[in-house]
Amino acid sequence: MNNEKRLYVHPGPVRVWHWVNALGFVILILTGFQIRFADILNIMPLQDAITIHNYVGFTLIGNYFIWLIYYLSTGKIKIYILDVRTLVPMAIKQMLYYGYGIFRGDENPHHMTPDNKFNALQQQAYAAIMLIFLPAQMLSGVFLWKVKGYSDYIHLLGGIKTIDTIHVILFFFFGSFVMIHCYLATLGHTPLAHFKAMFTGYEDH
Amino acid sequence: MKKMTRLTKCYGLFFLFLCFLWPSAGLAIENSECMDCHSDESLTKECTDNILQTSITESLYVDEDKFNHSVHNINGITCIDCHTDIEELNWDEELPHKMYLEPVVCTTCHEEEGEAYKKSVHMEILKKGITMRCYACHGYHYVEYSETATVAERGNNYCLKCHNPYQYHEWLPAKEAHFSMVECVVCHSPEVPNKIHLNFIDLVSNKLYTSNEILDALGVDYDEFMPLLDTNKDGIINSSELENLALMLRLKNIHAVFHVELLAELLPIAHEVKRGTAEQDCVKCHSANSTYFDSVSILMTRDDGTIDRYEVDRAVLESYNLSHFYLMSGTRVKLLDKIGFLLLAGGACGALGHLTIRIFTIPIRRKRKTDKK
Numbered sequence: 001m002n003n004e005k006r007l008y009v010h011p012g013p014v015r016v017w018h019w020v021n022a023l024g025f026v027i028l029i030l031t032g033f034q035i036r037f038a039d040i041l042n043i044m045p046l047q048d049a050i051t052i053h054n055y056v057g058f059t060l061i062g063n064y065f066i067w068l069i070y071y072l073s074t075g076k077i078k079i080y081i082l083d084v085r086t087l088v089p090m091a092i093k094q095m096l097y098y099g100y101g102i103f104r105g106d107e108n109p110h111h112m113t114p115d116n117k118f119n120a121l122q123q124q125a126y127a128a129i130m131l132i133f134l135p136a137q138m139l140s141g142v143f144l145w146k147v148k149g150y151s152d153y154i155h156l157l158g159g160i161k162t163i164d165t166i167h168v169i170l171f172f173f174f175g176s177f178v179m180i181h182c183y184l185a186t187l188g189h190t191p192l193a194h195f196k197a198m199f200t201g202y203e204d205h
Numbered sequence: 206m207k208k209m210t211r212l213t214k215c216y217g218l219f220f221l222f223l224c225f226l227w228p229s230a231g232l233a234i235e236n237s238e239c240m241d242c243h244s245d246e247s248l249t250k251e252c253t254d255n256i257l258q259t260s261i262t263e264s265l266y267v268d269e270d271k272f273n274h275s276v277h278n279i280n281g282i283t284c285i286d287c288h289t290d291i292e293e294l295n296w297d298e299e300l301p302h303k304m305y306l307e308p309v310v311c312t313t314c315h316e317e318e319g320e321a322y323k324k325s326v327h328m329e330i331l332k333k334g335i336t337m338r339c340y341a342c343h344g345y346h347y348v349e350y351s352e353t354a355t356v357a358e359r360g361n362n363y364c365l366k367c368h369n370p371y372q373y374h375e376w377l378p379a380k381e382a383h384f385s386m387v388e389c390v391v392c393h394s395p396e397v398p399n400k401i402h403l404n405f406i407d408l409v410s411n412k413l414y415t416s417n418e419i420l421d422a423l424g425v426d427y428d429e430f431m432p433l434l435d436t437n438k439d440g441i442i443n444s445s446e447l448e449n450l451a452l453m454l455r456l457k458n459i460h461a462v463f464h465v466e467l468l469a470e471l472l473p474i475a476h477e478v479k480r481g482t483a484e485q486d487c488v489k490c491h492s493a494n495s496t497y498f499d500s501v502s503i504l505m506t507r508d509d510g511t512i513d514r515y516e517v518d519r520a521v522l523e524s525y526n527l528s529h530f531y532l533m534s535g536t537r538v539k540l541l542d543k544i545g546f547l548l549l550a551g552g553a554c555g556a557l558g559h560l561t562i563r564i565f566t567i568p569i570r571r572k573r574k575t576d577k578k
Contacts, residue, residue, distance in 0.1 A: 035533060035534065036533075036534060036537065036542075037534065038487065038488050038491045038492060038533070038534040039488055039491070039492030039493050039494060039495075039534060039535075045487075046487040046488055046491060046534075047376055047377070047378055047487055050378040050379075051378065054378070098559075102563070103562055103563060103566035103569065103570070104566070104569055104570065104573065105569070105570035105573045105574060145379075146379075146381070147379060147381070147382040148379075148381035148382050148385055149381065154529075155408045155529065158528055159462070159528030159529040159530075160528070160529055160530065160531040161525055161527070161528045161529070161530070161531045161538065162525075162528055164531050164537075164538075165538065165541060168537075168541050168545065169541065169544065169545070169548075171545070172544070172545030172546075172548040172549055173548055175545075175548070175549050175552070176548045176549050176551060176552030176553075177552070179549075179552040179553055179556055180552050180555060180556055182556075183555075183556035183559065183560065186560075
């Protein structure tokens with residue numbers, strides 16, 4: 001194997017964070033379905049689903065802070081910061097690639113480097129997910145975990161149904177995201193290339 | 206004059222005759238006679254008539270004002286109707302009746318409650334030497350109508366006097382939420398029908414509005430309340446009618462939201478709390494079709510203590526009009542599920558569609574690769 005063609009794009013802490021997050025997401029989505037549709041689904045008893053959901057939820061909140069501290073302390077957080085000057089043309093270019101070029105076998109317009117591993121679309125999506133959607137999901141989850149304890153904040157934000165609406169819409173969004181994310185991960189130079197990279201840290205270039 | 210005297214004698218004799226036939230008619234003890242002594246706040250006795258049968262000093266003071274508001278006084282029950290072993294008062298003695306009265310037997314009137322209680326865990330503790338009489342929970346002289354009582358009031362007045370719910374219920378998630386919104390009896394006496402009450406609460410002061418406050422703000426009488434709300438005249442308050450009510454109150458500077466509680470109907474069977482039969486199947490309640498939400502109502506207490514119950518469409522529980530109430534799974538907003546499934550279907554279809562096109566376009570890519578070479 002030619003090592004010169006390999007780029008180290010996923011450092012150890014990021015890989016650990018990613019796979020813990022991935023496993024957590026699957027568990028949260030499954031238990032989330034059981035909790036939301038307790039009268040229809042019977043995967044596990046409701047109280048067990050809630051207990052697991054709570055424990056895994058808090059684990060992922062901790063995991064989020066591992067990610068945040070790592071990215072802030074290393075300055076790598078800038079890979080999530082959008083460059084408004086190039087954002088729109090790059091995003092259009094990337095959309096054209098995914099919607100047309102990829103089927104023809106065109107080259108990906110984005111060339112991954114350790115400091116610029118996301119294409120314009122990924123950058124936007126992950127910035128929104130990591131900096132808006134995940135915090136919103138975590139916060140709404142904590143509120144739902146202790147409804148009485150946080151009742152003042154819940155009332156301030158429009159009531160428990162509003163909090164639940166945020167949590168549920170994001171839950172479905174993340175369910176959809178996991179499917180699309182897994183599919184997009186097959187778009188490497190081989191279908192398993194990106195999966196392997198997330199284990200080894202090295203992306204073939 | 207003679208005629209008058211004869212008449213008086215006749216009536217007097219007739220009265221004496223009546224008294225002879227029915228002694229209590231002539232000797233009926235008025236509450237006021239009892240209150241001659243029992244209005245004294247320092248009046249006490251030593252007794253062992255308590256749950257642990259230990260000797261304690263018990264106050265014999267009766268707050269007349271509070272007693273007058275009690276359900277028993279409202280229904281014309283007098284002191285001696287319960288304290289039946291007081292047949293007469295001997296005012297020549299310092300203590301005009303016997304020193305130790307028999308315990309009041311509530312089941313003389315409350316037969317069904319008594320029968321249900323006999324089968325309950327609270328009767329079982331007699332085997333451990335603990336006697337639990339009705340008034341251990343219900344109190345003595347100040348029993349009030351409790352239909353409109355909140356979960357907190359019912360809990361504090363009854364179960365929480367002895368039980369600390371946090372010592373048990375290890376298995377129960379969101380304990381605080383359950384204990385504050387669901388009456389103990391709902392789970393611990395699952396045979397009892399349940400009902401949902403909607404109260405008006407001011408979130409800033411955390412105070413429940415009284416019926417009078419709401420009616421005063423709306424500028425209507427008790428009898429005008431339902432006609433004002435029920436614009437479609439079907440006798441049920443639906444979502445939009447409830448929204449109108451909130452709006453009308455807001456216009457009157459009452460920023461109340463609906464506080465929702467799950468309570469048990471006040472039926473005799475509610476006394477039949479048994480060991481090991483408490484409902485632990487969460488899905489019984491946390492289900493969109495749960496029978497627990499069949500009865501939803503707003504209660505208004507009239508000045509005379511009577512209660513008007515206004516039926517509310519159970520669909521309001523799933524609406525954003527009750528934005529401060531959500532019972533997981535049970536009162537979920539169905540629209541969110543539809544949006545959610547669209548999101549999931551969109552994700553799945555997007556991925557599958559893209560994959561399908563990728564598969565169908567393999568020959569194009571192969572050809573271009575060969576051409577390049």
